Amino acid sequence: MGKSHMRRLQQSAETSATLLNLFLWDIDDCKEKAEEYHxxxxxxxxxxxxxxxxxxxxxxxxxxxxxDDEKRMExxxxxxxxxxxxxxxxxxxxxxxxECLDSFFKCMIxxxxxxxxxxxxxxxxxRSAAYLRDYCTxxxxxxxxxxxxxxxxxxxxxxxxxxxxxxDKDNGWIVLKHAxxxxxxxxxxxxxxVQSESNQVYMPHELVAYLRxxxxxxxxPERFEGLGGIMSDEQQIEAYIASDQESQEVTVNIERNSSxxxxxxxxxxxxxxxxxxxxxxxxxxxxxxxxxxxxxxxxxxxxxxxxxxxxxxxxxxxxxxxxxxxREYENENGERISVTERNVRFGHTKRIRWxxxxxxxxxxxxxxxxPRWIKIKEQRYPELENKTNVQLRDKARGELRRRKRxxxxxxVYASLQGYDE
Numbered sequence: 555m556g557k558s559h560m561r562r563l564q565q566s567a568e569t570s571a572t573l574l575n576l577f578l579w580d581i582d583d584c585k586e587k588a589e590e591y592h593x594x595x596x597x598x599x600x601x602x603x604x605x606x607x608x609x610x611x612x613x614x615x616x617x618x619x620x621x622d623d624e625k626r627m628e629x630x631x632x633x634x635x636x637x638x639x640x641x642x643x644x645x646x647x648x649x650x651x652x653e654c655l656d657s658f659f660k661c662m663i664x665x666x667x668x669x670x671x672x673x674x675x676x677x678x679x680x681r682s683a684a685y686l687r688d689y690c691t692x693x694x695x696x697x698x699x700x701x702x703x704x705x706x707x708x709x710x711x712x713x714x715x716x717x718x719x720x721x722d723k724d725n726g727w728i729v730l731k732h733a734x735x736x737x738x739x740x741x742x743x744x745x746x747x748v749q750s751e752s753n754q755v756y757m758p759h760e761l762v763a764y765l766r767x768x769x770x771x772x773x774x775p776e777r778f779e780g781l782g783g784i785m786s787d788e789q790q791i792e793a794y795i796a797s798d799q800e801s802q803e804v805t806v807n808i809e810r811n812s813s814x815x816x817x818x819x820x821x822x823x824x825x826x827x828x829x830x831x832x833x834x835x836x837x838x839x840x841x842x843x844x845x846x847x848x849x850x851x852x853x854x855x856x857x858x859x860x861x862x863x864x865x866x867x868x869x870x871x872x873x874x875x876x877x878x879x880x881r882e883y884e885n886e887n888g889e890r891i892s893v894t895e896r897n898v899r900f901g902h903t904k905r906i907r908w909x910x911x912x913x914x915x916x917x918x919x920x921x922x923x924x925p926r927w928i929k930i931k932e933q934r935y936p937e938l939e940n941k942t943n944v945q946l947r948d949k950a951r952g953e954l955r956r957r958k959r960x961x962x963x964x965x966v967y968a969s970l971q972g973y974d975e
Contacts, residue, residue, distance in 0.1 A: 559602040559618055560629065566599035567632035570639035574769050577642055581762070585646045592643040595636065607640040608654060608661040609633050612719065615665075630664055631772065637661045638768055645761060655681055659717040659729070669720070674728050676764050678736045681708050682747075683758075689744050701741075709737040770928065908949060912937045916946060920966040925950060 573591040576584040596607060602617075603609060611633045620626045641662060644654040658677050663669060685708040692699045711733055713720045720726035740747075869878040915937035919930045927943035938946065954967040964971075 560620075560625070562599045562602045563614070563618075563629060563632045563636075566595045567635040569595040569598060570636045571773075573639050573642065574635065574773075578766055578769055581646075584642070588643050588646050592639065595639060599636070606653065606657065607644070607650070608637050608657045610657075610660050611637075611664055612660075630666065634664055634768075634772060638765060638772070642765060651680075652684060655684060659720060665719075669725050669728060671728055671732075672764070674732045676760060677729075678709075678732045679758070679760060682736055682740060684708060685740055686744065686747055689740075701744075705737055705741060709733045709740070711737070909937075912941070913949075913953075916949060917966050919946075920950065920969060925970050 569591055573584060573588060573595075576587060592607070603614060611630065614633055615626065615629060618629055620629060641654055644650050655677070658680075659669075663673060685704070688704060688708075689701075692704070710716075711730060713726055713730060716729055716733075720729060867880040867882075869880060915935045916930075919933065919935050919938065923929050923933060925947075927946045930938065930946055931943050941949075950967060950970055954964065954970050957964050957967060
């Protein structure tokens with residue numbers, strides 16, 4: 555039976571892969587054929603994996619009972635292909651987007667993958683749009699609804715709400731941090747945001763870019779290899795979030811006032827946002843700033859529960875540059891949580907100088923290759939050797955915005971509008 559399950563899984567993945575390739579090159583073409591390929595893929599695996607269109611990797615791998623590591627890796631890749639395709643289908647068509655979001659951390663973050671901040675930010679951006687749709691519908695229907703309950707439905711402060719497996723992820727706390735921050739934002743700004751986002755977009759540009767990068771990593775892992783071989787986990791994470799201009803060196807300490815485990819509890823309505831709390835005038839360097847002696851290793855980060863912001867400290871180096879931030883939170887049990895994020899870049903990044911010949915080379919590359927930044931780097935345009943693929947993308951986006959603002963011919967940059975704006 556195990557072999558037949560695996561065969562159906564692989565057949566389904568092959569069909570889903572066709573749709574993923576269409577999504578890479580032409581979203582309109584992908585949308586036209588989405589239903590055909592999605593339904594075919596589902597039918598191919600239905601006998602073995604009947605149920606939701608998104609597969610739970612842990613349940614599927616348990617059913618396959620694979621002892622060979624190579625076979626397990628093949629199965630994991632097939633599951634990821636199917637789930638990416640199902641996610642794309644849902645957001646292209648607007649069908650079952652809520653169910654897809656509910657399964658995001660269970661099905662889109664594979665067991666072997668780390669949770670990084672970009673995944674979480676994207677999730678809560680999509681979740682915010684879903685919340686605003688529900689909020690707007692209830693207001694328009696003039697229903698008497700509990701706003702606190704609606705907030706809890708979309709932004710619960712309990713890891714098990716997003717997937718019980720997150721308790722085993724070292725950085726699962728990032729999910730709760732963003733849930734708390736987004737919850738406060740929606741609580742304060744929902745009415746204004748509903749007015750400004752009346753025309754909802756199921757497939758925002760950020761989601762398109764995210765999915766395309768996931769597909770590229772899946773089909774072309776060699777593009778993400780370092781000179782000495784496949785990059786380490788830390789290098790992959792840094793490369794994956796380069797466009798967000800921040801790194802993931804984070805430490806968490808929990809100062810316990812009781813031995814009881816944290817349990818999830820309702821949000822304190824009066825809790826302020828961490829960013830709004832006062833900042834000390836100066837702080838020592840990260841290397842020389844010891845954590846409180848009573849703070850144990852981050853053993854209790856699994857269930858952070860309620861987060862009440864206490865302080866936000868900027869840590870500076872000798873030149874006065876901010877190199878880290880330390881935030882402190884406190885929950886209902888009086889346990890104080892200290893979170894230190896190092897190597898964080900604040901504000902605008904340093905402006906990159908572009909020479910005329912480099913701009914012309916970029917325009918020539920876009921005309922020849924399209925807005926495929928990794929492929930442009932592979933083509934080895936001499937003038938662009940010193941530019942990263944992220945810098946190429948940012949320059950092209952900036953030029954597109956400039957030309958739109960001045961209402962002049964978009965030229966080759968027009969191709970970014972449907973692909974990578």
